[in-house]
Amino acid sequence: MTVTEVSAGWVPVAAALLLVVAAAAASLDGALAARSAGQPLGGGLLTPVAETARLFGQRRRTTVAADLPLQRIGTAGLLTAALLMVAVVPFGRWTVADLTVGVVWFNAMDVLVWAAVWLAGWGPNSAHPLVGGYRFLAQALSYELPLMFALTAPAVAAGSLRLGDVVAAQSGLWFVVWMPVAFAVFCVAVAGFSVWGPLGAPAGATTAGGVFVEAAGVDRWLLSVGRYALLTAGAAFGATAFLGGGHGPLLPAWLWLLVKTAALLAVLVALRRRLPVVRPEQLAAPAWLVALPLVLLQVLVVSVVVVVQA
Amino acid sequence: MSAYLSLAAMLGLAVGGVLLAYLLHRRTAVAPGALTSLPFLSGWRPDEHALSRFEARYYPMTLLFLAFDVEMLYMYPWATVVASIGTSAIVEMFVLLGVLMTGVLWAWREGALRWT
Amino acid sequence: MDLSSLAARRTTVLAVEVPGWSRTRCALEQHARTRGWRLADSPADADLLVVCGRPGARLTAAVDHVWGQLPGPRARAEVTTADAVPAALDRAAAELADGTVQRRDADARPADPDPGTTATGDDGEMDMGDGDMDHGDMDHGDMDHGDMDMDMPMPGGIGLAGGGGDDQLADPDSLDLDVLHVPLGPVLPHWPAGLLLHTTLQGDLVVAARAEVLLPADDDSPTDPPVHGTPAGRWDAVATLLALAGWDDSAVRAARVRDELLAGGQPPGADRLARRITRSRLLRWSLRGLGRLPEGDAHDRLRHWLTGTEERRSTELSTVADLVTGLDLASARLVVASLDLDTADRVTVPVEAGS
Numbered sequence: 001m002t003v004t005e006v007s008a009g010w011v012p013v014a015a016a017l018l019l020v021v022a023a024a025a026a027s028l029d030g031a032l033a034a035r036s037a038g039q040p041l042g043g044g045l046l047t048p049v050a051e052t053a054r055l056f057g058q059r060r061r062t063t064v065a066a067d068l069p070l071q072r073i074g075t076a077g078l079l080t081a082a083l084l085m086v087a088v089v090p091f092g093r094w095t096v097a098d099l100t101v102g103v104v105w106f107n108a109m110d111v112l113v114w115a116a117v118w119l120a121g122w123g124p125n126s127a128h129p130l131v132g133g134y135r136f137l138a139q140a141l142s143y144e145l146p147l148m149f150a151l152t153a154p155a156v157a158a159g160s161l162r163l164g165d166v167v168a169a170q171s172g173l174w175f176v177v178w179m180p181v182a183f184a185v186f187c188v189a190v191a192g193f194s195v196w197g198p199l200g201a202p203a204g205a206t207t208a209g210g211v212f213v214e215a216a217g218v219d220r221w222l223l224s225v226g227r228y229a230l231l232t233a234g235a236a237f238g239a240t241a242f243l244g245g246g247h248g249p250l251l252p253a254w255l256w257l258l259v260k261t262a263a264l265l266a267v268l269v270a271l272r273r274r275l276p277v278v279r280p281e282q283l284a285a286p287a288w289l290v291a292l293p294l295v296l297l298q299v300l301v302v303s304v305v306v307v308v309q310a
Numbered sequence: 311m312s313a314y315l316s317l318a319a320m321l322g323l324a325v326g327g328v329l330l331a332y333l334l335h336r337r338t339a340v341a342p343g344a345l346t347s348l349p350f351l352s353g354w355r356p357d358e359h360a361l362s363r364f365e366a367r368y369y370p371m372t373l374l375f376l377a378f379d380v381e382m383l384y385m386y387p388w389a390t391v392v393a394s395i396g397t398s399a400i401v402e403m404f405v406l407l408g409v410l411m412t413g414v415l416w417a418w419r420e421g422a423l424r425w426t
Numbered sequence: 427m428d429l430s431s432l433a434a435r436r437t438t439v440l441a442v443e444v445p446g447w448s449r450t451r452c453a454l455e456q457h458a459r460t461r462g463w464r465l466a467d468s469p470a471d472a473d474l475l476v477v478c479g480r481p482g483a484r485l486t487a488a489v490d491h492v493w494g495q496l497p498g499p500r501a502r503a504e505v506t507t508a509d510a511v512p513a514a515l516d517r518a519a520a521e522l523a524d525g526t527v528q529r530r531d532a533d534a535r536p537a538d539p540d541p542g543t544t545a546t547g548d549d550g551e552m553d554m555g556d557g558d559m560d561h562g563d564m565d566h567g568d569m570d571h572g573d574m575d576m577d578m579p580m581p582g583g584i585g586l587a588g589g590g591g592d593d594q595l596a597d598p599d600s601l602d603l604d605v606l607h608v609p610l611g612p613v614l615p616h617w618p619a620g621l622l623l624h625t626t627l628q629g630d631l632v633v634a635a636r637a638e639v640l641l642p643a644d645d646d647s648p649t650d651p652p653v654h655g656t657p658a659g660r661w662d663a664v665a666t667l668l669a670l671a672g673w674d675d676s677a678v679r680a681a682r683v684r685d686e687l688l689a690g691g692q693p694p695g696a697d698r699l700a701r702r703i704t705r706s707r708l709l710r711w712s713l714r715g716l717g718r719l720p721e722g723d724a725h726d727r728l729r730h731w732l733t734g735t736e737e738r739r740s741t742e743l744s745t746v747a748d749l750v751t752g753l754d755l756a757s758a759r760l761v762v763a764s765l766d767l768d769t770a771d772r773v774t775v776p777v778e779a780g781s
Contacts, residue, residue, distance in 0.1 A: 005312065008319040015323055034462070036675045038682055043435060043462045054433035054473070056335055059497040059532060060344035061470050064539060065359055065581035080324040087320045088313075097316040104386050105317075126349030127360045127608045128468070131630040131755050138368045138425075141375050148382050155389040198708065204672050205616055206756035209467035213350055216470040216497035218335035222328060276709045277672025279756060284371060284423040288414055296407055303392050303400045310393040338429065340499050340525075341532035347495045347539045348582065350468050352622075353488025353613040355542035355584075362587030362604035365629030426631070426754050 001171065001246060001253060003090040003164030005098035011087070014096050018086045018236075021261065022228040023048045028269050036273065052221060060217040063124045071123020074211075075219050077116025078226025085109040085233040090164055092246040092254030102163035103155050106237055107148060113193045113230065114140050117202060117211055120223060124214035132210025136202035139192060139280040142287035143199065147189035149295045153182040153302045154241045167245035174244040178305070181298040183242040185291055190234030190268060194227050197272035203227075204277050235265040370422035378410055430499075430523050437463045437519065440472035440496070442489055442612070443619035444479025444642045446770040449650035449688070451478040451619070452662060453508035456685040457515055459678070467615055469495035474518050477504045480643040485612055485620060487543050488640070492613045494540040499528040508650050541583070545609030545624055593626045593634040603628060608755075612640050616666050616759075618767040623746070630754045637743040639769045654768045655738065658687040660731040661696075663766040664703070667728055670763050671712060676703055700732040717749050717761035724764035731766070741765050 030047025034040065062068065088095065088102040099105050114137065121133020155161050157179070158169035169175075176183045192199040195211075203210040215223055239245065239260035246253025336342040349356055366372075385403070392399050417423065439458045443451040454476055458465065466472035469492050477489055493502055501518040505511050521527060580586065587604035594605055610623040620641070626634040653659040661684035668677035679699050686693035703709065713725035721737065722730075730736035746765060750758035 005316075008312070008316040011316055011319040011323055015320065015327070033674070033678070036678045037459050037462075039460070039462055046432075046435065050432050050435040053429045054436045054438075056338040057340060057429055057433050057499060058473075059339050059341045059499075060335065061495075061497045062344045062346050063349045064346065064584065065361075067361065076325070076328040079328065080321065083320050083324045084317060087317055096320070097313040099313045099317075101386070122361065124349060125359055125361050127351065127356070127606055127627070128349075130360050130364060131627075134364060134366055134630060135756070137366065138371075141368065141371050145375065145378050148379075148385070152385050152389045155386070156392050159393045160390055161386060198672075200672060201756065204756070205467060205670050206672075206759040208350065208614060209471060212471070213468045214347075214470050216345075217339055218331050220471070221335075222331065273675040275673070276668070276676075276706065276712060278708065279712055281368075281424070281426045281754070282712060284368070284425075285418065288371075288374075288423055289418060292414065293411060296404075296411065300400070300404055303403075306393045307396050307400060310396065340528050345497050345535065346537065347470075348491075348542060350470065350492070350495055351545075352609050352611050352617075353492045353542075354545040354609045355491070357544060357607040358585045358587040358604075359581070360587070360606060362606060363602065365603045365631070367629055367631065426757065 001093065001168060003093055003095050003098065003167060006094045006096055008096065010094070010096050014087060014091065015083050017091070018083060018229055018232055019225070021236075021258075021265065022082075022225065022232040024262070025232055025265050025269050026051075026224075026228050028266060029272065032270065032273050051224070055217055055221040055224075058217040058220075060219055061214060063126055063214050066125045066214075067123045070119045074116045074119030074121070074123055075215070075222050076226075077119065078113065079222055079229050080226075081109045081112045081116060082226060082229035082233040084112075085230075086236055088163055089233070089236045089240050090167060090245060090257075092252060092257050094254070095164065098164060099162065101161045103151050103161045103166070103241070107151055110147070110189075110193045111144070114144075116226075117195060120215075121202070121211040126214050128207045128209070128213045129211050132202045132204075132207045132213070135207070135210065135280050136195065139199060139201060139283060142280065142283045143189045143192035146185045146287060146291040146295045147192070149292070149299055150182040150185040150189065151241070153179045153295075153299050156299060156302050156306055159306070163240055163245075166241055167247070170244040170247055174242065174247070176242040179242065179298055179302060181294050182302075183238070185295050186238055186242065187264070187268065188291075190231065190238065191271065194231040194234060194268075196227065196231055196268065198275040198278045199283075200272070201277050201280050206277075231268055232261070232265055235268060236261045238264050367425040370417065370420075371425075374414060374417050374422055377413060381406065381410060430525065434519060434523060435462055437461070437473050437522065438466045438471055439463055439474045439476055440466040440469055440492070440613075441615070442475070442477045442481075442492075444477065444481045444485060445620035445639060446642055446648045446652070447479030447506065447650075448619065448653040448659070448662070448770065449508050449648070450505055450511065452653055452658070452684060452688055453511045454478055454505065454515075455681060456688075457511050459681070461515070465615060469613075470497060472496050473500060473522055474515075475500065475502045476514070476518070477502075479506055479619075479648060480504075480646040482641040482643050484543075485640040485642070488613050491540055491542040494535075494542075498532050498535070500531070506646070506648070539582070545607075545622060593628075595628055595631070595633055605633065610759075610762075616670050616763060618762065618769050620769045621746075621762075621767060623750070623762070625750070625755075625758070627755060630756070632750050632753055632755065632758050635747040635751050635758075637746045639743070652768075652770055653684075653688070654766075654770065656687075657734065658684045659766075660734065660736070661687060663763075664728065664731050667713075667724070667760070667763045668703070668709075670759055671709060673706070673709065676706075704729055704732055713760065713764070716753075716757055717764050719749075724760060727764050727766070740771065741767055
C-alpha cells in the first residue's frame, strides 16, 4: 500500500476527525463513569456535549499576578501538539504531511507537551498547579526515554522514519507481533503525555486537580480537550506504527485505521477505570531499570532480525 | 516541502481554533471578562507568591536523561541504515547504549532515581 | 435543548463539611451522584458550593473566601440535615439556571479579588491584609527574606517567597531555594472536615507542619448520627482514600456501598468490591510504606476498613503533623486520608494544636 500526500486543504478535515474521535473517547469515559456510579449510560454518553455547554457558559478566571502569556501557551499547547502529531499519521492511503522524518516529528511533538503541561502549572501562580506541573516533569523524565526507544523499533524494521514506509513494511506482519515490548511501552507513554489514568498524577486529586486547579471556562475546556486529543493522536500513531495502519482485509484502508485507533483508544480509556494513579517518584526506578533495558533489548532483537533478513 | 506547508497550516489552524474558542466563549459565558481571584489555597490568602525558586529534587535524573537524549540524535539516522550497514552498525550502537546503561545503573546506585 | 439545561447535567459541586456533619455530606454526595452531577476538585471547577453544617467564625471566613473564587454561574447552599439536601439542591439548581440572576451576580462582582485572611490568623481576629504583608510566621521561627525589598509594592499585596529559616532543609549544593506556606484545609475535597494543616513546602516536600481543627458554630449541633465508627463510615474512608489514589471507579463504587449502608440496606456488591480493592497490586504498591504507625501502614489500614477489623484509635493532631513532615505533598494527602481522622470527636474538647 502506498501512501499519497493530499493538499494542505485537507488539514481542517484531519483536525475535525481528531476532535470527533476525541469526543467519542470522552463519551466512552462518561458512559463508563456513569456505569460505575449506577446511572443510566445515555446521560454519560452526552458528557462531552454537556461539559462543553457548561464550560462555555462559565466565566474565565485569572489569578493575581499570573504569568498570563505562559499560561495561555500551556493551555493551548496540549491541543496544538495533538493536532501537529496527527498531521503526520497516514489516514489509510492519504496523509496531509508525508514527512520523511514522521517518527521524529511525533517524538518532537510529544516533548512539546512537557513544556505545555509545565507552563499550564506554572502560569497561574498557585501552589497546587505548580506542584502538579513539576510532578509532570518528574513523570516525563521516566516515560520519555523508553518511549523514544520504543519509537525507533518500527523505524529500524522499516528502515525509514517515514510513517508511510512504516505502514508498508507491515503488509505481511504487524509490528506488534514481534515488538510487543515496544508497543506496551508506547501505550504507557501515551497515557503519560496525555496525563491520563495511571499516569494522571500531575492532574490528580492529591494536588486538588494539579495543573487544572485554577482553570475555568474555556481554559479548562482547552485543557480537557487537549488531553483527549493527545490520547487520540497517540492511539492513531500506535495503530499506524504497531497495528499495521491501514492494512486489513475487506474494509478500505481508512476504515481499518479508524477501527484500530478506536480499539486502542477504548483500551486506554478503560485503563483509567481499572487502575489507580502511580506516584511519579515510584515510576522512576521501574522505568529506568526495567522498561528501558527491556525496550533496548527489543530494539536489539529488531535490528538483528533486520540485518539477518538483509 | 509541501509536507511542511501542511504542518504550518495545521499550526495556524490550531492557533486560529483556540482564538475562535476564546471569542466564542466571550459571547456565551455569563460574563465576557475573566474573574480575577487569589489562587486556591483551601480558603486562605497566600502568604507569598507561588512562583518561586522551586526545588525539583529529581534534578540528578534530568542530567541522566540529557545523556540519553543526546544519544537519541544518533539513534534516528542510525535506524534508517541498520539494514544496509549490517552487523557493525548494531555492535557499535549497542556498545554505546551499553555504556550509557551502565551509567544508569551507577546513577541508580548513587540514588539518582529516588527523591523522597 | 439550550446551553444551560445541557450544562446542568454536569453541575459540579464543591462540598464543605463542618466537623460533625459527615452524614449530611454523605447525603449530598449521594444526591449529586443520582442527578448525574460531579464533585469538584477545586473552586475553579465548581458551579455549586454546598456547606454541610454550621461553620464557626474561621471556617466561615475560609468558605466565604472560596465562594469568591467560584467563576460563575454559581450558587451556594447550606444544609444541616440529610433530609434537607434534595430541596437545597433543587433550589441551587434553579438559581444556576436563572440567567438573569447569574448575569447580575457576575456584573456585581468586584474587579479586585477578595483579600481574604491568612490561615494563621486567630479566631475572630480578621486580618484583612490590605497591601501590607502578614507572613504570620510565629510558628516558623525567623524567616529569611534576604532578597526581598520590603518597600516595593507587591502584586495583590502578597510578598515574594523566601527562604524557610529553621524549617528549611540543608541543601548540599547550597542553592538559594524558596519555601512556600501552603495551608491544607478546611475547604479541600477528600480532606477531613475542619482540619487545617499549616505546611511549609520546599519544592513539593513538607518540611514543617502544624495541625489544628476549625470548630463549628457554638449554637448548633448536628441532629443526624455521625457516620464515623459505623460500617458506612469505614466505606466512606475507603472512598476518600481511593479518590485520592486516583482510582475514581472504585472510589465511586465504595461511596455507593456507603450510601446503601446508610439507607439501611445490604449492599450486594460490597464483598466483590472489597476483593477487587485488596487485590490491586498497583494500589498496594502506591500505598505501601506510607504513614507507618505501630499497627501498620496506609495499605494495612485500608485492608482493615474493608474487612471491618480495624481498631478504634484516636490520632493526635501532633501525630498527623509528624507523619506528613518529610513527605511530598501528594503522599502527605494520602497519609492524612489513611488516618480516617474523626475531627468531630475533638469538637467538644478542643485539642491544643500539636507542635
